[in-house]
Amino acid sequence: MIGPADVRAAAELLQGVAERTPVQRSRALSELVGADVWLKCENLQRAGSFKIRGAYTRMARLTDEEKARGVVAASAGNHAQGVALAARLLGLDAAIFMPVDAALPKLAATRGYGAHVEQVGTSVDEALVAAHAHADLTGAVLIHPFDHPDVDAGQGTVALEVLEQVPDVGTIVVPVGGGGLAAGIAAALDERPDVRVVGVQAARAAAYPASLAAGRPTAAPELRTMADGIAVGTPGAVPFEVLASHHVPVRTVSEEDLSRALLLVAERAKLVVEPSGAAAVAALMADPRGVVGDDGRPVVCVLSGGNIDPLVLLRVVRHGLASAGRYLQLHVVVEDTPGALAELLQEVAAMGGNVMHVSHLRTGGDLGFSDVAIDLQIETKGPDHCATVLAGLRAAGYRLADG
Structure with a gap:
């Protein structure tokens, strides 16, 4: 388990590395739900998502001997870029395994940071198997995208910034894949029990609702969503324990919800996000009653990433226009x-x-x-x-x- 002290320690480590991303009030969403809605713009973070926070925290704490062996990771793109950038900052060799259908801009950016990239499998879970095999063969240290306390503590630093930027926040809505970001945020808020955390998954890649009901990590029945950044087959043991013990609810949204949310963020907030980055907004638009607290206090939606292939953006915008x-x-x-x-x-x-x-x-x-x-x-x-x-x-x- 991780707690506020772990997140604060990660924040100190990330000074000068991770950007303090802005929050932006959304008038359109505020009018929709009857409470102030703020967007936490992690799509404007270095490497285009929150992932640099957890990757750097984990990698900076490696021993000199571990750093000499290099690192390996598996990702659909955002964690890949976070690990690649952190490796460049720390002077480490990095090998990244990505699914064969990973977005071309994410592949190019990961390689641009100097990492060696191999494409394997059709999902993050399959790429993770290849990363484990590479670690066993070479001795490289596996930097898991969500299943490690240091990674989750680093992601949780988002919450510390939100508490400073929106002091009266009542709810933080968080996209959920493996669960590291939501777990880190929930842990950071241990000393603020008045602030709710609500997780959001794509309905066509939703492992958490069934897992929380069963009391153990359970594989998702399918992984067919435009939100590739949160298309994770099975929750991580570390984030699952945090979310379960903190009783964090995880809602699901449809593909239509995601495309409508991405379109609204682009049209009204003038921000480019990827489908997974729009998941929190999608939940708020689909059913604000399940998100906004009875006290009407402000809601913060985390825009977790902005790394979207322009061709995918074109398709999603068309889908969003049809849905709207x-x-x-x-x-x-x-x-x-x-x-x-x-x-x-x-x-x-x-x-x-x-x-x-x-x-x-x-x-x-x-x-x-x-x-x-x-x-x-x-x-x-x-x-x-x-x-x-x-x-x-x-x-x-x-x-x-x-x-």
């Missing part, structure tokens, strides 16, 4: 006559819809001999505008597929 009702998909059946498509497009344009994509289908089970189906993707101004377009087309006599 900004895209409308239509399947319209019309008579196959000259000018029918042009008339349909004119109707949509007259109602302010911007047609992004058109597809013509002349065969199908729902089509008569003289019918043609037209699939449209329309950019709208939101759910109300979607309803207006649908009502207008139906009033004009168009046959729309259900949904």
Whole structure:
């Protein structure tokens, strides 16, 4: 177990290494939940996430003999960059094992810090097996991404900054993968029992809810989420003990929740985060009642990372726009006559819809001999505008597929 003294010691060690990241009040989220909501911007941390805090704390405390053997780690990207940067600062050799589908910017950044990178497996858990084997073979010290007291104490320094920046904070909402960040924050708050910690996992990579219910670390049934930074199969023993003993609740959010949150943070807060970094905001947007305390005190959402592949960002933004009702998909059946498509497009344009994509289908089970189906993707101004377009087309006599 770790406690406030361990976190304070880590904070001293990190002076001049980790940035004191800013907090930013979100008016949009504050109005949504009826309490002040602040964003703790660890996406602006060195190497793009909170991971440098734990990696450096662990590695700086190695003995000289251990440092001479070098270090090894496994990560989807953020821990990899934290270890690689810490190794460069400390003058250590670092080998990093990353999944084969790791984001290209994370791979490039990790290599850019001077680490040797190998890609293996399809998940962090599989990469971790390879890292253990490398450690056994070479004697390199394994720097686990979350299952070590020093790592978790380093991550917990986020909480010390939050207490100074938002002194009346009532709840800190934290993305959870292996659990190191949430555990460190919970441990740091031992002397502040009035401050709640709420963990958040992606529903399609959620090991903690079942693990906490069972009283022991339990593997997640699936790992299929856009939030690769928190896609961890099994909780770590060290963070699990902390979260269980502190009775930290862990909620889950859908892929739609994550994409909507990422879009809101980008549009309203002007901040770029990765899907896992938006998990805390996603939980607040999905159901604020489970997050905001009865006293209405401020809520701090930790934006845990900002390392996102631009191609993934493009896909997530599109997904977020669709989830927010900004895209409308239509399947319209019309008579196959000259000018029918042009008339349909004119109707949509007259109602302010911007047609992004058109597809013509002349065969199908729902089509008569003289019918043609037209699939449209329309950019709208939101759910109300979607309803207006649908009502207008139906009033004009168009046959729309259900949904």
